[in-house]
Amino acid sequence: MTVFTASAALLTRYCRIPAIHIGFWRVFGASIVLAPFAVVIRRRVDHPPLFNRGAIITGAFLGVHFATWAWALQHTTLANAALFIGLQPLMAPWVARPLIGERLTPWEKASCALASVGMIWILGRQLTVEREQLAGTLVALFSAFLCACYFVLSRKYRADQHAILFTVPVYLTAAAVQALGAWALTGGITIGDVPTRWALLGLILFPTVGGHTLAIYLLRHVKSQLVTLSVPTQFILVTLAGVFLFDEIPGPSFLVGAAIVLAGVALGVAKSEPSGPAALSRGS
Numbered sequence: 001m002t003v004f005t006a007s008a009a010l011l012t013r014y015c016r017i018p019a020i021h022i023g024f025w026r027v028f029g030a031s032i033v034l035a036p037f038a039v040v041i042r043r044r045v046d047h048p049p050l051f052n053r054g055a056i057i058t059g060a061f062l063g064v065h066f067a068t069w070a071w072a073l074q075h076t077t078l079a080n081a082a083l084f085i086g087l088q089p090l091m092a093p094w095v096a097r098p099l100i101g102e103r104l105t106p107w108e109k110a111s112c113a114l115a116s117v118g119m120i121w122i123l124g125r126q127l128t129v130e131r132e133q134l135a136g137t138l139v140a141l142f143s144a145f146l147c148a149c150y151f152v153l154s155r156k157y158r159a160d161q162h163a164i165l166f167t168v169p170v171y172l173t174a175a176a177v178q179a180l181g182a183w184a185l186t187g188g189i190t191i192g193d194v195p196t197r198w199a200l201l202g203l204i205l206f207p208t209v210g211g212h213t214l215a216i217y218l219l220r221h222v223k224s225q226l227v228t229l230s231v232p233t234q235f236i237l238v239t240l241a242g243v244f245l246f247d248e249i250p251g252p253s254f255l256v257g258a259a260i261v262l263a264g265v266a267l268g269v270a271k272s273e274p275s276g277p278a279a280l281s282r283g284s
Contacts, residue, residue, distance in 0.1 A: 054157025059173025076136025
């Protein structure tokens with residue numbers, strides 16, 4: 001899942017269309033790929049309703065997350081965007097507390113404080129020196145919150161439903177949200193030139209069908225923030241790829257802040273309490 005989802009940042013960079021168009025094709029294309037499997041599975045389980053309240057709410061958050069994530073990648077470095085989207089594991093416990101009753105441990109609170117130090121370090125420099133990165137950073141931070149909500153809502157609403165039967169309506173809802181946004185902001189949806197189309201195909205198959213669908217499956221078995229551990233792990237892969245593919249070399253100040261942020265994320269996940277039966281029942 002980590003390898004699949006890490007490819008999203010790189011493939012998005014090769015798309016020469018507006019961010020909200022990229023997000024639309026990701027989920028719309030993925031829903032088409034998964035639709036035949038959903039039809040077969042739905043027949044086997046006595047034709048449950050395709051759309052429900054949980055899938056619509058979850059899909060709305062996913063749609064805005066994909067659009068903002070693509071925008072952030074277009075307006076800041078890969079390392080910067082990947083680092084701040086990697087704050088999801090620290091946001092997930094705070095979102096999970098009111099939604100599914102998962103309590104924060106003292107270690108999780110301490111990890112949030114540690115990561116905040118690194119985040120403030122980087123944002124402080126961007127406010128004073130590297131202002132061209134600030135907009136992308138703030139949007140990536142907002143997108144991380146949306147993605148944390150998406151993970152926790154998936155855990156809350158999926159319950160005993162088959163992963164694909166839950167995923168397809170979520171993706172279709174996310175596509176509808178972005179389609180409406182695209183028509184409002186740009187007057188339509190474009191698919192771009194040939195290289196963009198190849199990049200979109202990769203986005204559909206690898207990080208979306210492969211990464212996000214697998215994440216939804218895993219959310220039934222582990223705590224929300226444990227799944228999101230894959231996100232900060234992607235930071236290393238994406239940063240290295242940015243150096244070799246786009247000549248984006250992070251500066252020493254950024255690396256110091258990144259090390260502090262990732263230390264906080266690692267601490268929070270390492271000290272996270274395992275999901276037990278009680279947590280599963282609350283999540284259902």
